Amino acid sequence: MPLVRIDLTSDRSSEQRRAIADAVHDALVEVLAIPARDRFQIVTTHDPADIIAEDAGLGFERSPSVVIVHIFTQSGRTTDTKQRVFAALSDKLAAAGVAGTDLFAAISENGPQDWSFGFGVAQYVTGELTVPTTGSG
Structure with a gap:
């Protein structure tokens, strides 16, 4: 059950934003x-001047249309799985018009x-929901 934050520039149309999501x-x-149907995404648009994503020392330039993807998910993913997530993001987003140089992604585990999915309760802890395995979200 990942929770995904997608931050992108406001110059993208609603159709482009949906294609990216x-x-x-x-x-x-x-x-x-x-x-x-296990989909929880927050898509936030920003003025292009409000996203600063410079070179991390890799020697390439990003366009003003950077897309930042932050994935929050259960702990236990292997490095290989995370690498496959990053590769799939790059491939799928390229088809949606996002250049590889404009993708910045991170995975945070917990x-x-x-x-908590509502009512102020941690449903995985109470047993109302079954804790997903690392192969299923």
Whole structure:
């Protein structure tokens, strides 16, 4: 059950924003084998001047249309799985018009005690929800 934040520039149309969100979700469904309806995304637009994403020492320039994807998910993913997520994000977002140089992605892991789906309760802890395995979200 990943929670995904997608930050992008406000110069993208609503259709482009949806295509980007769909591409991110498709990558997670493909690599993490999460159910298609297990979708929690926050898409936030920013003035291009409000996203600063410079070279991290890799020697390439980003355009003003950077897309930042932050994935929060259960702990236990292997480095290989994370690498496959990053590759799938790049591939799927390229098809949605996002250059590889304009993608910045991060994965943050946490435990079942860190999730509440409503009512002020951590449902994985109370047993109302089954803790997903690392192969299913």
